[in-house]
Amino acid sequence: MSKIADGLLYSESHEWVKMENGIATVGITDFAQKSMGNIVYVDMPEPDDEVSQNEEFGAVESVKAASDLYSPVSGVVTEVNEALDDEPGLLNKDAYANWIIKVKISEPAELETLMDAAAYTDFLAKEA
Amino acid sequence: MEELKKTCLYESHVALGAQMSPFGGFIMPIQYSDIISEHNAVRNACGMFDVSHMGEFVVDGPDAGRFVNHVFTNDVGDIPEGKILYGMMLYPDGGTVDDLLVYRLADGADGKRFLMVVNAANINKDYDWACAAAEEMDVKLENRSDEYGEIALQGPEAEKTAKDVLGMDLSDLVFYTFKETSWEGFPVLVSRTGYTGEDGFEFYASQDVIRRIWAALLHAGVTPCGLGCRDTLRFEVGLPLYGHELSGTISPLEAGLGIFVKTDKPDFIGKEAILRMKAEGLKRKVVGIELFEKAVPRSGYPVEADGKQIGEVTTGYISISTGKSVCMALVDAGYAAPGTEVAVRIRKKTFPGKTCKKRFYEKHYKNQ
Known part of the structure; x- marks a missing residue:
């Protein structure tokens, strides 16, 4: 069973968002890390890069395959998690404690298109 | 399906x-x-x-030895019972039908017997190919894969x-x-x-x-x-996988496996093409590439040099044993010399690297 954390917002492409003071912290869900297996590389944007909702902003690479990352929000990247350069497997250890990028969001209304924990639970049940 | x-x-x-x-x-x-x-x-x-899932064919009959040497690139002529050889079956144009192991079993009533061990995906293709090649010979070929x-x-x-x-x-x-x-x-x-x-x-x-x-x-x-x-x-350790480093359009010479192709034996399917390739020189070769930066070069990604595509990745990983970003790739022979600077295109970026030996980690065999 995949873990789903309360208090986060979720996208259909299995990214999570935590909102604090207009900054979205973005990561991948436990379901995503489990289905990918050992993560060996995370291709991340640079600070100040622009990202758009549902558009590719990088990739997570497992031993077997590359999976594109889609931004759940639009805005400007303020920070990337450099710890993942040295230890991409952190995403396997705890997908919610280890984020990928932080974004200063430009379209707050987009948050309403994301799912809460209960809706994501239902979404996963339907996917399976 | x-x-x-x-x-x-x-x-x-x-x-x-x-x-x-x-x-x-x-x-x-x-x-x-x-x-x-x-x-x-x-x-x-x-x-x-x-x-x-691997396939097993048992070869028996008075012509068993002649048959195996006709379809197989390595030479089973003098090998004793209990010995195994690695090699390929080839198309007449030198492309690879499959790579396989041949075991010389204990002799039967009709003389030599062999076990051919082939790739799962190729079992039916190989069996049909072997049967067609055996047509004129006194040999019994049994597909015992199941x-x-x-x-x-x-x-x-x-x-x-x-x-x-x-x-x-x-x-x-x-x-x-x-x-x-x-x-x-x-x-x-x-x-x-x-x-x-x-x-x-x-x-x-x-x-x-x-x-x-x-x-x-x-x-x-x-x-x-x-x-x-x-x-x-x-x-x-640089071992090939059929469908990646070897295929119907990739010859064992291009894959760097020429030592398993014995052109000094009288006849085998594909021999003329192999001799011609050797005489004319190879146009493409499978090489190793090590990237300078961390990235994952995967099968099918383009390999570039001098502003153009010169080949593609056949298999690649961040090596689990060494941590290096490495791949095998089929490239134009002009770029195959060790140390040649090439780059692999991964999504929107190109990652520079250089060609190297295909063995990224040393083998640790015993009793060789």
Whole structure:
């Protein structure tokens, strides 16, 4: 069973968002890390890069395959998690404690298109 | 789409919670726990693989030796009973039908007998090809793929594990030889072969016996390993995988496997094309590439140099054993010399690197 954390917002492409003071912290869900297996590389944007909702902003690479990352929000990247350069497997250890990028969001209304924990639970049940 | 076949160990894989995926017409375990742990188990201790999907043909009859030498690139002419050779079957144009092992079995009433072990995805194609090549000869060719099960036990502790768990003393078995022995009264063929770059053995037996051996090894705590790490292990030591480094359009010469093609024997299918390629020089070669920065070069990604595409990646990983970003790639021969600067295109970026040996990690065979 995949873990789903309360208090986060979720996208259909299995990214999570935590909102604090207009900054979205973005990561991948436990379901995503489990289905990918050992993560060996995370291709991340640079600070100040622009990202758009549902558009590719990088990739997570497992031993077997590359999976594109889609931004759940639009805005400007303020920070990337450099710890993942040295230890991409952190995403396997705890997908919610280890984020990928932080974004200063430009379209707050987009948050309403994301799912809460209960809706994501239902979404996963339907996917399976 | 043809229905996927199950090996005799399918129920065990499901019970162990393996991630299952189609491979070569079979539904096979990709990983049980995770690829990195399984890979390291084989490099540092030992692990076991269900390789029952591999195909087995038994060759018998007065022309058995002549037949094998006609379809196979290596020379079985003088090999003794118990010896194994690696080689290929070729198309007349030098492309590869398959790569395979040939075991010289104990002689039968009609003389020499052989076991051909072929790739799962190619079983039907290979059998048809071999039968067509045998048409004018006095030879019996049996496809026994559905009767045999097969387990590969691989790693530095494989010999000790075979002794402790199965009671088989294999210390005298030489690399690339086999013996027909028994286990708990059942016939088993054991060879000192594998596809990981480590010491190890492959056990061939009836499906029922294979299930029992698997259960005994599992009970003793041997790590079950899936096809995921089978690929990362064979890749690191530069072993080819049919469909990647070898194919219907990639010759063994291009793959750097010329030593398994014996052009000094009188005749084999594809020989003329091989001699012509040797005389004219190769246009493409499979090389190793090491990237300067961390990235994952994967099968099919373009390889570039001098502002143009000069080839493509055939297999690539961040090597689990070394941490380096490396791949094998089929490139224009002009860029194949070791140390040539090339780049691999990965999504929107190009990652520079240089060509190198295909062996990214040293093999650790025993009794060679």
